[in-house]
Amino acid sequence: MTIALSTLNIITIEFMIYYCEYIRINGESFGRQKEECDLASRDKRVTLQDVANDAGVSRATASLVVRGSKSIKASTHKKVMDSMEKLGYVYDRLAASFRSQSSSTVGIVITDIENPFYHQMLTKISDVLYEQQFTFLLGMSSESQEKQEKVLETMLENRVCGIILTPVAGTPPLLFNKLRSMQIPALLIGREVEGSGADYVGTDYRLGSQLAIRHLVEQGHRRIAYIGGMPPGNTAYRERIDGYCSALRECGLEVDPQLIIPTPLNREGGIRAIQEALLLDHPPTACFCHNDIIALGVTIGMRFQGLVPGEHMAIVGFDNVLETETVEPQLTTVSVFHDQWGVESARQMLGRIGGLLNDPVKIIIPPKLIVRKSSVCFKGLPNLKA
Amino acid sequence: MTIALSTLNIITIEFMIYYCEYIRINGESFGRQKEECDLASRDKRVTLQDVANDAGVSRATASLVVRGSKSIKASTHKKVMDSMEKLGYVYDRLAASFRSQSSSTVGIVITDIENPFYHQMLTKISDVLYEQQFTFLLGMSSESQEKQEKVLETMLENRVCGIILTPVAGTPPLLFNKLRSMQIPALLIGREVEGSGADYVGTDYRLGSQLAIRHLVEQGHRRIAYIGGMPPGNTAYRERIDGYCSALRECGLEVDPQLIIPTPLNREGGIRAIQEALLLDHPPTACFCHNDIIALGVTIGMRFQGLVPGEHMAIVGFDNVLETETVEPQLTTVSVFHDQWGVESARQMLGRIGGLLNDPVKIIIPPKLIVRKSSVCFKGLPNLKA
DNA sequence: CTGAAAGCGCTTACAG
DNA sequence: CTGAAAGCGCTTACAG
Numbered sequence: 001m002t003i004a005l006s007t008l009n010i011i012t013i014e015f016m017i018y019y020c021e022y023i024r025i026n027g028e029s030f031g032r033q034k035e036e037c038d039l040a041s042r043d044k045r046v047t048l049q050d051v052a053n054d055a056g057v058s059r060a061t062a063s064l065v066v067r068g069s070k071s072i073k074a075s076t077h078k079k080v081m082d083s084m085e086k087l088g089y090v091y092d093r094l095a096a097s098f099r100s101q102s103s104s105t106v107g108i109v110i111t112d113i114e115n116p117f118y119h120q121m122l123t124k125i126s127d128v129l130y131e132q133q134f135t136f137l138l139g140m141s142s143e144s145q146e147k148q149e150k151v152l153e154t155m156l157e158n159r160v161c162g163i164i165l166t167p168v169a170g171t172p173p174l175l176f177n178k179l180r181s182m183q184i185p186a187l188l189i190g191r192e193v194e195g196s197g198a199d200y201v202g203t204d205y206r207l208g209s210q211l212a213i214r215h216l217v218e219q220g221h222r223r224i225a226y227i228g229g230m231p232p233g234n235t236a237y238r239e240r241i242d243g244y245c246s247a248l249r250e251c252g253l254e255v256d257p258q259l260i261i262p263t264p265l266n267r268e269g270g271i272r273a274i275q276e277a278l279l280l281d282h283p284p285t286a287c288f289c290h291n292d293i294i295a296l297g298v299t300i301g302m303r304f305q306g307l308v309p310g311e312h313m314a315i316v317g318f319d320n321v322l323e324t325e326t327v328e329p330q331l332t333t334v335s336v337f338h339d340q341w342g343v344e345s346a347r348q349m350l351g352r353i354g355g356l357l358n359d360p361v362k363i364i365i366p367p368k369l370i371v372r373k374s375s376v377c378f379k380g381l382p383n384l385k386a
Numbered sequence: 387m388t389i390a391l392s393t394l395n396i397i398t399i400e401f402m403i404y405y406c407e408y409i410r411i412n413g414e415s416f417g418r419q420k421e422e423c424d425l426a427s428r429d430k431r432v433t434l435q436d437v438a439n440d441a442g443v444s445r446a447t448a449s450l451v452v453r454g455s456k457s458i459k460a461s462t463h464k465k466v467m468d469s470m471e472k473l474g475y476v477y478d479r480l481a482a483s484f485r486s487q488s489s490s491t492v493g494i495v496i497t498d499i500e501n502p503f504y505h506q507m508l509t510k511i512s513d514v515l516y517e518q519q520f521t522f523l524l525g526m527s528s529e530s531q532e533k534q535e536k537v538l539e540t541m542l543e544n545r546v547c548g549i550i551l552t553p554v555a556g557t558p559p560l561l562f563n564k565l566r567s568m569q570i571p572a573l574l575i576g577r578e579v580e581g582s583g584a585d586y587v588g589t590d591y592r593l594g595s596q597l598a599i600r601h602l603v604e605q606g607h608r609r610i611a612y613i614g615g616m617p618p619g620n621t622a623y624r625e626r627i628d629g630y631c632s633a634l635r636e637c638g639l640e641v642d643p644q645l646i647i648p649t650p651l652n653r654e655g656g657i658r659a660i661q662e663a664l665l666l667d668h669p670p671t672a673c674f675c676h677n678d679i680i681a682l683g684v685t686i687g688m689r690f691q692g693l694v695p696g697e698h699m700a701i702v703g704f705d706n707v708l709e710t711e712t713v714e715p716q717l718t719t720v721s722v723f724h725d726q727w728g729v730e731s732a733r734q735m736l737g738r739i740g741g742l743l744n745d746p747v748k749i750i751i752p753p754k755l756i757v758r759k760s761s762v763c764f765k766g767l768p769n770l771k772a
Numbered sequence: 773c774t775g776a777a778a779g780c781g782c783t784t785a786c787a788g
Numbered sequence: 789c790t791g792a793a794a795g796c797g798c799t800t801a802c803a804g
Contacts, residue, residue: 045487045568047797058775063799073773090568093543095797098484099780101431105523105544113508114708119500126499126526135540137491138524140512154521157479158491182431182476267708296712322500322653326682328714433781444791449783459789481781485796 046087054083066091097159106136106349107155108164111143115265115293116321117338121189124342125164132350134161141168143265160184162349167193169234185352187345192235199352200362201345203336205236208367209243210250212288212316212334215369217251219376221286221314224248225259227273227298228290237290240318244288259284263294270297271304274313278305285381286314292321295331299374312381315374324372332375334367341365432473440469452477483545492522492735493541494550497529501651501679502707503724504552507575510728511550518736520547527554529651546570548735553579555620571738573731578621585738586748587731591622594720594753595629596636598674598702601718601755603637605762607672607700610634611645613659613684614676623676626704630674645670649680656683657690660699664691671767672700678707681717685760698767701760710758718761720753727751 052062057076064072065080083089097103106129110118122138129136137160139151148168152175155163163179163186165171173195179186186198216224226244229237245255261277263269270289274297277283289295295317299309309315310329317324320335344363438448443462450458451466469475483489492515496504508524515522523546525537534554538561541549548571551557559581565572572584602610612630615623631641647663649655656675660683663669675681681703685695695701696715703710706721730749 045797049797059797060776060799061774064774067799071773076773091543092545092797094480094484094489094545095780096799098480098782098796099798100800101780103480113499113512114502114505116500122499122524123526126524130525130537130540133540135523135525135544137521138508138512139516139521140509151516153476154516154519157477158521159478159480178474267712300712323709323712326653326686326709326713431781435781445781446783446792447790450790453783457789462789478781481796482783484780484798485782486784487796 045092046089047092048089050087051080051083051089054087055079103159103161104134105158105160106134106162106164106353107139107152107158107160108136109139109141109148109151109155110166111141111168112266113138113140115291116323117190117291117319119321120339121342121345124339125346128343128346128350134350136164141166143168145170156182156184161353162187164189164345164349167191167234185349187349187352189341189345190236194235197360199345199348199360201341201348201365202236202362203341203365203367205239205367206243206246208318208334208336208369209240209288210247211367211369212318212332213244213247214251215332215371216286216288216314216316216375217247217253219286219314219378221284221378222253223256223259223282223284224253224286224288225261225277225284226290227261227270227277227287228263228265228294230262230264230269240290265290265294267293267297267300270294270299271301272297274298274301275305278307283381284313285378286316286375288316290318292317292319292324292331292333295333295374296323296327299327299331307382310374310377311379314376314378320370324370329373329377332372333370335370336367337365431478432475433478434475436473437466437469437475440473441465489545489547490520491544491546492520492548492550492739493525493538493544493546494522495525495527495534495537495541496552497527497554498652499524499526501677502709503576503677503679503705505707506725507728507731510725511732514729514732514736520736522550527552529554531556542568542570547739548573550575550731550735552576553620571735573735573738575727575731576622580621583746585731585734585746587727587734587751588622588748589722589727589751589753591625591753592629592632594704594722594755595626595674596633597753597755598704598718598720599630599633600637601757602672602674602700602702602761603633603639605672605700605764607670607764608639609642609645609668609670610639610672610674611647611663611670612676613647613656613663613673614649614651614680615646616648616650616655626676651676651680653679653683653686656680656685657687658683660684660687661691664693669767670699671764672702672761674702676704678703678705678710678717678719681719681760682709682713685713685717693768696760696763697765700762700764706756710756715759715763718758719756721756722753723751 048062049059052059055062057080061076062080065077093104108125137155137158139155141148141151145168162184165186166189171193173193176186176196176198188196188198188200190202192200213224226241229241248255258280261273263273287298289298295315298315302309302313315331317331317333320333324331324333348361348363434448435445438445441448443466447462448466451463479490494511523541523544525541527534527537531554549565550573552575557579559579562572562582562584574582574584574586576588578586599610612627615627634641644666647659649659673684675684681701684701688695688699693699701717703717703719706719710717710719734747734749
């Protein structure tokens with residue numbers, strides 16, 4: 001048994017030293033000599049030509065069989081299938097895509113996989129795509145325009161047949177012209193880009209915000225903060241703010257700009273925003289948060305300050321991620337049915353790839369308020385200045 | 387403005403009726419007539435030949451420029467780059483991969499994207515791969531051998547250059563022979579497959595379990611349950627059980643088989659397992675859970691029973707996902723540094739793709755116990771039978 | 773129902 | 789440093 005320390009291993013070790021107490025490098029044989037792979041394709045890949053030769057048909061016929069053409073005699077079909085099995089043939093979708101100039105890989109660009117927002121959505125998209133023999137490349141933009149552009153560029157180089165995108169703020173409409181000129185359908189999820197002409201799947205954020213605000217007003221709140229919305233340059237943000245303002249006015253309340261607190265869309269952002277809010281001369285008694293992650297951050301931030309979330313400050317989130325049920329207090333939130341977004345966007349995308357040419361559609365899935373403890377156990381703020 | 391109701395739209399509407407109050411179908415023009423796309427590639431794709439023609443060089447020279455070859459005169463380089471810019475050339479990586487028979491797309495198969503276990507890991511893998519101009523196809527197995535096989539098959543058809551896999555229970559070692567015969571490197575994350583001969587990145591589960599159990603024993607617990615581990619057929623499970631048993635014995639305690647409670651690895655599984663555990667004649671006073679999601683399920687399940695998690699039952703998880711900090715009580719857990727798993731596995735995979743041929747390596751990142759409230763506020767079980 | 777032939781857009785030796 | 793030529797594994801009309 002020899003332990004080979006290649007350059008890479010040494011680099012790894014140096015790097016790991018900060019994280020590890022030890023590394024085991026296993027000298028176990030790779031088994032290359034054993035040659036026990038009963039599959040024929042040892043060095044040369046098995047091609048359709050090999051299959052055709054073995055089955056005694058032409059390559060064209062074999063190709064038709066692979067793709068399940070109806071115009072092939074049953075006996076020929078079986079012959080070819082048997083040869084494929086026997087030779088361990090693996091269909092070369094790369095070559096097929098190249099030849100037919102049409103791939104079966106969709107590009108999906110999200111902002112941040114740690115946001116639970118995407119989980120059920122991705123699961124559903126994946127299910128629908130794989131079911132139809134499609135796959136997807138996944139990319140993350142981290143809310144950075146530059147990174148989004150790079151990721152998209154890489155995907156286009158890889159000739160994806162469609163792009164499903166949660167656009168970062170400031171995404172230029174020109175991008176969609178480019179995609180159109182390349183005949184690549186685009187679909188936006190959750191955030192629109194004005195003038196994009198792309199399909200869209202999302203919810204009515206305005207209504208969602210109104211449901212939340214009306215509920216809080218009904219609970220007796222008069223000073224309600226809006227937390228979140230950074231970066232601000234997208235419709236999902238503007239619609240929420242719009243719903244927030246209109247619902248307040250509709251209830252006879254004024255909008256206090258001090259209570260609109262922009263913060264990055266992550267836990268940390270929520271933690272910092274609530275600290276900021278509590279320093280105001282007239283702090284809010286309730287927080288309506290851009291999303292659940294912010295709301296969870298607010299919850300943690302309050303505990304950091306020695307306050308009890310819910311009792312000292314009502315909290316409402318947005319999204320209805322699973323974690324809203326495990327946190328204490330359970331979080332009131334606006335459910336937008338992300339799993340449904342996933343199903344709808346994958347189907348719509350497959351339709352476009354299939355050649356659907358009608359005008360862009362907007363698929364809007366209405367939100368629903370889920371009332372839980374965090375907005376109904378308010379007891380009043382303690383005197384913070386004391 | 388016309389509203390076109392194609393077949394697909396009608397289908398969508400019928401389907402949506404269960405979820406929606408309404409759908410808006412937008413008649414906004416697609417803008418195809420505007421022809422304002424200043425990029426040349428309207429119908430025909432711009433090829434390297436076009437670029438070469440425009441720059442007045444041969445296709446081969448243009449190819450060398452695209453790939454940043456050093457053996458090209460600076461003036462030629464500039465000419466070609468200018469032409470590329472001017473014509474809006476997009477490198478066709480599909481064609482390149484096909485020609486060189488080497489792709490730059492890695493296949494990543496995980497079990498379930500809703501498990502936070504994967505989030506930081508995927509983010510890191512993605513960062514490392516995209517940085518090197520690689521991309522990845524993502525697939526999910528849902529712990530089903532059949533689904534894993536299908537996903538892998540699709541990936542092989544798409545000619546991925548490597549496979550990063552969290553194998554489901556019962557993954558046959560033969561799979562790895564097949565991959566080897568196709569010259570596709572494989573790397574396992576978090577779970578080993580005996581005899582696979584693949585690289586492995588993971589932690590020392592045995593040690594992690596021991597740290598957890600020793601801590602609970604120090605806290606005075608004598609009846610400690612192990613919850614989780616279904617499906618049981620993988621090393622990550624066996625090592626945990628092994629650590630659990632050995633640490634108990636080392637502390638002079640006996641292993642009670644009744645306290646080993648198998649359950650599916652999700653929230654629901656935790657909820658049901660704790661209900662089961664509480665029905666035992668001698669219920670445990672502490673639960674060591676297979677992962678944090680199970681532990682969170684246990685937390686919820688206890689509340690369902692009117693019990694206070696932590697106080698009525700100590701709880702320890704495994705993984706240190708973000709949610710362990712927001713749940714009440716904050717969860718004691720074993721951190722395994724998943725972000726680091728991501729970095730290591732992506733690097734190791736890139737090394738293999740680059741031609742590294744040494745024996746398989748195991749990169750083991752040591753676990754660390756993170757003590758939080760859920761294991762240090764125990765007050766005793768109430769009399770459940772009463 | 774099946775076969776012969778062209779070609780998708782690149783890369784890669786091999787000359788010059 | 790640059791050009792001419794072959795070919796990766798398929799699909800796709802077009803004949804027969």
